[in-house]
Amino acid sequence: MMLRFILLLASIGIVFCSQEKDFRIRTNRIWEEVEEKQFSGRWQDLETSPYDNVIHFDGETHLANVKQLTFGGMNAEGYFSFDNSKLTLQATGYGTDCDQIYELDLNIDPRLQTLRRISTGLGGTTCSYFYKEPDNNHRLYAGNWWNVKIDDKTDVSKTCPEKKCANPQTDELKQLCNTSYTWDIFPDYDIFKVDRFGNFVQRLTDSPGYDAEGVVSPDGTKIAFTSIRSKDLELYIMNIDGTNVTQITNELGYDGGSFFTPDGKRLIFRASRPKTPEEIAKYKKLLSYNLVEPVAMELFIVDIDGKNMRQITNLGEANWAPYMLNDNKRIIFSSNKDAAANGFGAFSLYMINDDGTGLEQITFGENQFNSFAMQSYDGKKLVWGSSRNGTMYELNLFIADWIDYPNATVSSSTSSPTTASPSSSTTPQAPQTSTKSSSSLSVLLIFSLILIACF
Ligand SMILES: *[C@@H]1O[C@H](CO)[C@@H](O)[C@H](O)[C@H]1NC(C)=O
Ligand SMILES: *[C@@H]1O[C@H](CO)[C@@H](O)[C@H](O)[C@H]1NC(C)=O
Ligand SMILES: *[C@@H]1O[C@H](CO)[C@@H](O)[C@H](O)[C@H]1NC(C)=O
Numbered sequence: 511m512m513l514r515f516i517l518l519l520a521s522i523g524i525v526f527c528s529q530e531k532d533f534r535i536r537t538n539r540i541w542e543e544v545e546e547k548q549f550s551g552r553w554q555d556l557e558t559s560p561y562d563n564v565i566h567f568d569g570e571t572h573l574a575n576v577k578q579l580t581f582g583g584m585n586a587e588g589y590f591s592f593d594n595s596k597l598t599l600q601a602t603g604y605g606t607d608c609d610q611i612y613e614l615d616l617n618i619d620p621r622l623q624t625l626r627r628i629s630t631g632l633g634g635t636t637c638s639y640f641y642k643e644p645d646n647n648h649r650l651y652a653g654n655w656w657n658v659k660i661d662d663k664t665d666v667s668k669t670c671p672e673k674k675c676a677n678p679q680t681d682e683l684k685q686l687c688n689t690s691y692t693w694d695i696f697p698d699y700d701i702f703k704v705d706r707f708g709n710f711v712q713r714l715t716d717s718p719g720y721d722a723e724g725v726v727s728p729d730g731t732k733i734a735f736t737s738i739r740s741k742d743l744e745l746y747i748m749n750i751d752g753t754n755v756t757q758i759t760n761e762l763g764y765d766g767g768s769f770f771t772p773d774g775k776r777l778i779f780r781a782s783r784p785k786t787p788e789e790i791a792k793y794k795k796l797l798s799y800n801l802v803e804p805v806a807m808e809l810f811i812v813d814i815d816g817k818n819m820r821q822i823t824n825l826g827e828a829n830w831a832p833y834m835l836n837d838n839k840r841i842i843f844s845s846n847k848d849a850a851a852n853g854f855g856a857f858s859l860y861m862i863n864d865d866g867t868g869l870e871q872i873t874f875g876e877n878q879f880n881s882f883a884m885q886s887y888d889g890k891k892l893v894w895g896s897s898r899n900g901t902m903y904e905l906n907l908f909i910a911d912w913i914d915y916p917n918a919t920v921s922s923s924t925s926s927p928t929t930a931s932p933s934s935s936t937t938p939q940a941p942q943t944s945t946k947s948s949s950s951l952s953v954l955l956i957f958s959l960i961l962i963a964c965f
């Protein structure tokens with residue numbers, strides 16, 4: 511009896527101690543018990559006025575009922591769960607200096623919920639995605655928490671990986687950082703499977719160098735991701751359990767931000783492929799410092815067996831963050847192709863057919879940043895990140911009803927000559943009355959603050 515009691519005490523002690531010990535690298539706030547904080551944040555919907563021309567610009571006929579989902583900070587890369595009930599996203603600004611993974615319940619008014627953190631809070635993270643499961647129990651994301659050294663005195667919020675150009679050590683790097691916009695390709699990023707509380711389940715990659723940008727296939731059996739294991743940034747596909755890694759692309763340059771097409775047969779991605787000897791030399795030099803320069807990107811598509819690789823766009827500037835709509839034909843993406851007129855940091859959403867025809871502008875508004883669009887799996891919604899209705903340094907997620915063919919549904923939009931048919935317009939319509947809520951400097955800032963884009 512006594513022995514049992516001692517054993518019981520001991521096991522309680524062990525449980526408490528082990529909880530204490532790994533508390534800092536767990537985020538498992540039991541969210542049902544967290545008292546929901548009342549946000550005093552802004553919120554828009556059809557009942558709110560003013561509505562049009564505040565966050566919904568003239569010309570945006572594919573979008574209706576635009577709603578703001580986050581309210582401050584840098585929120586990006588929101589992905590739907592397969593049942594469209596939740597969003598997993600990455601954000602900087604809720605007590606951390608670099609991106610952590612958070613979750614939003616789309617069935618609850620976003621003003622009334624606290625973003626639930628999924629990642630550990632240690633180090634940096636990027637690119638999360640839901641597993642395809644009836645109970646949405648698992649997600650994946652990339653991060654370097656496994657390689658962060660901490661002790662009792664560590665301020666966890668200060669464990670972000672250092673951007674190379676924040677403190678360049680060599681003259682060569684100083685020169686490179688002076689003359690380039692760079693994204694860091696953090697070499698200790700690996701992809702992890704976690705449960706819905708953020709608890710570690712499985713390490714999915716362990717090769718040296720950057721592994722990130724993981725996305726789950728529509729049938730839930732595969733993961734596509736970006737890796738530098740071949741010494742260049744290429745796309746790979748593996749089984750959902752991390753086995754059977756297969757290389758898909760094999761050309762010099764940054765192939766990244768891939769998504770499965772809704773039919774699961776192809777990967778849509780963006781690539782930055784240096785051509786001239788000077789470009790190649792600069793690409794290799796930057797990569798030797800784990801840096802890339804995301805200023806020239808075009809869209810590509812490839813079968814999941816690596817065959818039939820095709821370049822879709824040839825627009826110049828940065829064309830990225832592609833996502834294929836569930837007709838398996840049209841691709842929504844972000845571009846600053848009119849950078850000469852609008853400034854390098856001004857990005858709008860566009861749509862194009864997978865054969866490169868039918869370019870159409872989706873978002874408008876002067877000097878705005880719009881990117882990271884994803885259509886819900888039922889085709890009804892579009893979620894994306896935008897600087898609209900924000901101040902400098904702000905990138906928020908928005909959700910809208912997706913109007914496939916606005917010519918048939920929107921009748922009140924008399925002022926907008928925006929073409930209805932996705933294939934008839936090649937000249938984007940100039941923004942009309944736009945509410946200028948951020949300067950081109952701020953959108954440039956947003957683009958350069960984005961560390962890594964899963965898209
Ligand atoms: C970086 O640029 C600044 C201003 O353009 C210049 O003063 C400085 O000398 C440059 N440094 C290097 C290392 O090129
Ligand atoms: C491994 O991947 C290859 C190429 O995608 C595929 O042909 C093969 O069936 C896969 N094997 C297993 C066991 O999943
Ligand atoms: C966002 O929109 C709301 C509602 O129209 C408005 O009150 C608020 O001032 C806007 N915020 C910014 C920063 O533009």
Ligand SMILES: *[C@@H]1O[C@H](CO)[C@@H](O)[C@H](O)[C@H]1NC(C)=O
Pocket residue numbers: 915917918930931932
């Ligand atoms: C709207 O556009 C679609 C796609 O091009 C077309 O099939 C449809 O007939 C158009 N509807 C109207 C009312 O013009």
